[in-house]
Amino acid sequence: MQSFSELTALLESKGIKPSLQRLLLLDYMYHCHEHPTVEKIYADLAAQGHALSKATVYNALTLFVQKGILRIVHLDNSEARYDILTNDHGHFVCECCGAIYDEPVDFDQLNLQFPEAGSIRQRDIFYRGVCKRCKDKG
Numbered sequence: 001m002q003s004f005s006e007l008t009a010l011l012e013s014k015g016i017k018p019s020l021q022r023l024l025l026l027d028y029m030y031h032c033h034e035h036p037t038v039e040k041i042y043a044d045l046a047a048q049g050h051a052l053s054k055a056t057v058y059n060a061l062t063l064f065v066q067k068g069i070l071r072i073v074h075l076d077n078s079e080a081r082y083d084i085l086t087n088d089h090g091h092f093v094c095e096c097c098g099a100i101y102d103e104p105v106d107f108d109q110l111n112l113q114f115p116e117a118g119s120i121r122q123r124d125i126f127y128r129g130v131c132k133r134c135k136d137k138g
């Protein structure tokens with residue numbers, strides 16, 4: 001999706017020093033649409049021959065989230081998952097295959113009321129069930 005020079009420009013525009021490790025991580029995130037956990041990111045990068053430490057991966061992810069390049073989503077459990085899509089969108093979780101799908105949700109049309117909210121940082125919504133792919137197999 002993005003070349004390394006584009007990723008470099010993105011990091012620099014956010015005031016992040018574009019080290020090779022950060023570029024590898026960002027490149028991985030642009031290609032992974034599974035909302036991976038830090039464990040999965042670490043394992044996949046290691047499998048690709050990139051020996052980043054878990055602390056390096058975690059620290060870079062945290063920095064990317066702070067700078068608005070990634071978003072954290074919490075679904076079923078407390079484990080943080082990282083999402084390259086930073087606009088508001090919904091998730092559909094398949095209880096059959098475990099896939100997490102990005103779904104377009106028009107939050108403004110939902111007209112949900114949160115009278116106690118002082119300010120809202122992120123809007124999340126997720127539905128669970130069986131995805132089309134699993135259902136068609138079924």
Ligand SMILES: [Zn+2]
Nearest residue numbers: 094097131134
């Ligand atoms: Zn499924």
Ligand SMILES: [Zn+2]
Nearest residue numbers: 083085091102
């Ligand atoms: Zn998502």
